[in-house]
Amino acid sequence: MLTLHADSRGHAYLVRGERIEAVGPLEDLAAAHGHARVRAWPGILTPGYVNPYGNELLERTYHPDPREADALGTEPLTGAALAALAMDDARWGASARRGVQRMLAYGTVAVACEPLRVRAVQDAVRRTGIAVVPRPAPAAGPPSLNPFARRPEAAPPRRPGSAAHFAVFDVEDETELAERGATACVATVLSGRLVFRRR
Structure with missing residues (x-):
């Protein structure tokens, strides 16, 4: 199953199973993969920490x-x-x-x-x-x-073929994330599975 995880900035990860198949603008990925389920998140997609x-x-x-x-x-x-x-x-x-x-x-x-x-x-x-x-x-x-x-270490950037491990933070950008920190996390995905979602 294909899933598009998209953030408020229009950036998206296309996930198939446990891997990221593509990374790019939601508009482009949705046009190329019209049958993919779209999961829209508030904030920004990150590789996680x-x-x-x-x-x-x-x-x-x-x-x-x-x-x-x-x-x-x-x-x-x-x-x-x-x-x-x-x-x-x-x-x-x-x-x-x-x-x-x-x-x-x-x-x-x-x-x-x-x-x-x-x-x-x-x-x-x-x-x-x-x-x-x-x-x-x-x-x-x-x-x-x-x-x-302490100074957080980010996971490597998500690229096509990389494991679908990433996190979503409800912030406008990386500057706000640095100010608010990890308590702004709204979702964490491991191997394509949603393993945490803030309610």
Whole structure:
């Protein structure tokens, strides 16, 4: 199935399955692919961002289940709070899935990390479809789910043939995005699938 993801500036990505087939003005792509479904988004299409804290946020942090809010709260747990929990494979895997979901809400399409060591986390991350890119050394500063907490690293530009990983931010341009940051994310797409949409 062909889908045209278009932003407020008339820029569009033509997606077939897991790949981007074409990039260009919506008007041109729609004329050439009249049978494609059009998904119009407010704001701008971007390649999305890389979170540099993959190991810290997925293997050294517990992301509580909403059903645990009364006992554990809703914020990620690290250090002594994490050490006090009885962590098994099922709990690590579920935490990693929730951690990735939280990253997706910030327009993150990839995590940078050293090799993940917890098997349940490896499996959970693979199933989410988020890209994993190597990092040569731990990232500086305190870990954050928000890639704009430090200077954000954008994913490579989307081109024909590249993976259909991208994010949409409800801003007028890159200047406003730099000012407002990742909380302006309205949608994140991984391998052509809409995996986050702000309601």
